[in-house]
Amino acid sequence: MLLSKEDLAVAAAERIHPILKSGRGGDNFFGLVRTLATSVLALAKPSEAIAIKTRYMQRAARQLTGEGLFKTAVMTASEYKSFLDLAEKIKEELSGWKPRDLWDVQGFLWVVTNYEDPGDGTKPSQPAQTGEGEVKEPQPEPPPPRHSLNLILYGPPGTGKTWRTARLAVEICEDRALSDSIDDRQGVMKAYKELVSVGRVVFTTFHQSIGYEEFVEGLRPVIDPVGAPSGGFRLEPCKGIFRNICESAASSPSVPFVLVIDEINRANVSKVLGELITLLEPDKRLGELNALTVTLPYSKEAFGVPNNLYVIGTMNTADRSIALLDTALRRRFDFEEMMPDYTRLDRTVTGIHLGSLLKAINRRVERLFDRDHQIGHSYFINVTTLEHLDEVMRRKVIPLLTEYFYEDWEKVLLALNDREEGGLFIIKEELPALPRMENEEKRWRYSLNDEFSTEGYAAASELK
Numbered sequence: 001m002l003l004s005k006e007d008l009a010v011a012a013a014e015r016i017h018p019i020l021k022s023g024r025g026g027d028n029f030f031g032l033v034r035t036l037a038t039s040v041l042a043l044a045k046p047s048e049a050i051a052i053k054t055r056y057m058q059r060a061a062r063q064l065t066g067e068g069l070f071k072t073a074v075m076t077a078s079e080y081k082s083f084l085d086l087a088e089k090i091k092e093e094l095s096g097w098k099p100r101d102l103w104d105v106q107g108f109l110w111v112v113t114n115y116e117d118p119g120d121g122t123k124p125s126q127p128a129q130t131g132e133g134e135v136k137e138p139q140p141e142p143p144p145p146r147h148s149l150n151l152i153l154y155g156p157p158g159t160g161k162t163w164r165t166a167r168l169a170v171e172i173c174e175d176r177a178l179s180d181s182i183d184d185r186q187g188v189m190k191a192y193k194e195l196v197s198v199g200r201v202v203f204t205t206f207h208q209s210i211g212y213e214e215f216v217e218g219l220r221p222v223i224d225p226v227g228a229p230s231g232g233f234r235l236e237p238c239k240g241i242f243r244n245i246c247e248s249a250a251s252s253p254s255v256p257f258v259l260v261i262d263e264i265n266r267a268n269v270s271k272v273l274g275e276l277i278t279l280l281e282p283d284k285r286l287g288e289l290n291a292l293t294v295t296l297p298y299s300k301e302a303f304g305v306p307n308n309l310y311v312i313g314t315m316n317t318a319d320r321s322i323a324l325l326d327t328a329l330r331r332r333f334d335f336e337e338m339m340p341d342y343t344r345l346d347r348t349v350t351g352i353h354l355g356s357l358l359k360a361i362n363r364r365v366e367r368l369f370d371r372d373h374q375i376g377h378s379y380f381i382n383v384t385t386l387e388h389l390d391e392v393m394r395r396k397v398i399p400l401l402t403e404y405f406y407e408d409w410e411k412v413l414l415a416l417n418d419r420e421e422g423g424l425f426i427i428k429e430e431l432p433a434l435p436r437m438e439n440e441e442k443r444w445r446y447s448l449n450d451e452f453s454t455e456g457y458a459a460a461s462e463l464k
Contacts, residue, residue, distance in 0.1 A: 005041060005049050012037035013075040024076045034075050037456035040068040045329040050102040059113040135440050145171050148334040154315040155338035158376020166192040169201045170311050202245045203260045206267035212274045217298050237299040249309040257309050264313030269329050279305040280332050306391045309314045317372035334339060350386040357461045364415045375405045390452050409446040417459045424456030425449055
């Protein structure tokens with residue numbers, strides 16, 4: 001059975017990819033695989049096919065159709081067919097120039113998309129020639145956002161920091177700006193999961209006990225075969241998450257990789273990174289003018305941080321203030337504050353405006369404590385019914401307030417604008433005095449009301 005040119009390209013890509021993978025440290029080189037596979041096919045059938053230069057062809061496809069052609073995978077027949085169809089349409093449109101074949105189309109796409117971002121937020125562009133010989137200024141295209149190599153998102157809990165890391169990772173890896181619509185969010189998460197599955201995005205969470213040995217490299221026991229002279233096991237250097245993704249990024253330059261560190265402030269970052277914290281600086285990265293390498297303590301190998309690795313951390317300021325972070329860490333990271341976004345809650349549920357409710361509660365919390373201990377909009381983002389709102393208040397918001405105020409229920413009453421005697425959200429009951437303790441100060445029992453009334457939500461929403 002004769003295979004189509006699309007099936008031939010896919011078959012070649014599937015054979016080339018394992019060879020590159022085994023020879024280059026187990027990394028994924030999808031752009032290179034597409035280039036090699038389609039180049040061979042194009043040489044064999046020059047009148048029917050053209051080679052793919054992934055970066056430039058992706059740019060062209062996004063500018064013309066609004067979507068990329070290729071995913072973070074080897075290649076599919078439908079992807080290659082879509083590209084050939086697009087090339088044929090471009091050939092038809094270039095009637096004034098009259099390209100001889102698809103190779104001319106490829107050259108045209110390569111030239112018009114082979115630009116470098118000048119760094120001022122714009123892209124160089126030349127006026128386009130129309131069929132009538134008139135010069136027509138091109139419509140400005142929103143440039144892909146410029147991202148910091150080292151970034152920490154910080155703010156109170158529930159402000160969307162984790163979602164923001166996923167969005168940033170996709171923007172960085174796909175070199176495009178993303179909208180914030182619900183439909184686009186679903187597409188972002190799908191793209192994010194694909195990037196994680198192929199190793200271009202790595203997610204980890206810091207905790208109090210993590211150290212250099214787990215993150216960079218450390219000694220781990222290796223069991224020897226029975227009868228080995230070592231006595232059963234030996235210690236060997238083992239690579240950590242950071243070293244693994246650094247090696248992946250270093251072996252695939254022009255291809256972005258992203259390391260997401262959730263709850264970065266829960267660990268002693270200076271202890272976790274050790275001497276490598278200096279290597280994170282943009283001008284100290286591999287390939288830069290002031291590139292530095294160090295000799296790792298266990299493997300004794302030279303190590304540097306590549307300039308195509310982006311590090312994004314999240315920091316919950318309710319756990320630890322940004323002011324308490326190590327000065328060396330703060331110098332080497334950019335910081336982006338994420339506070340409650342009340343515009344995301346501009347809707348009413350059974351007469352209760354969610355944005356006004358949260359804004360009023362947070363204003364009182366800031367007055368009673370500080371701005372770092374506010375409540376994020378994410379807690380209310382999916383609330384559509386009064387029953388769901390009651391559940392969020394009962395199981396999320398009020399427990400968080402009691403944690404913030406260290407079980408000081410009087411402050412919880414104030415934060416909710418409950419009555420002095422309670423009753424709207426919290427029931428306040430005086431405990432009877434014990435014998436021979438009648439003269440002692442009054443003591444109170446606090447408990448959640450069985451039902452939250454609209455009167456309580458109205459009071460909590462008051463901005464006084």
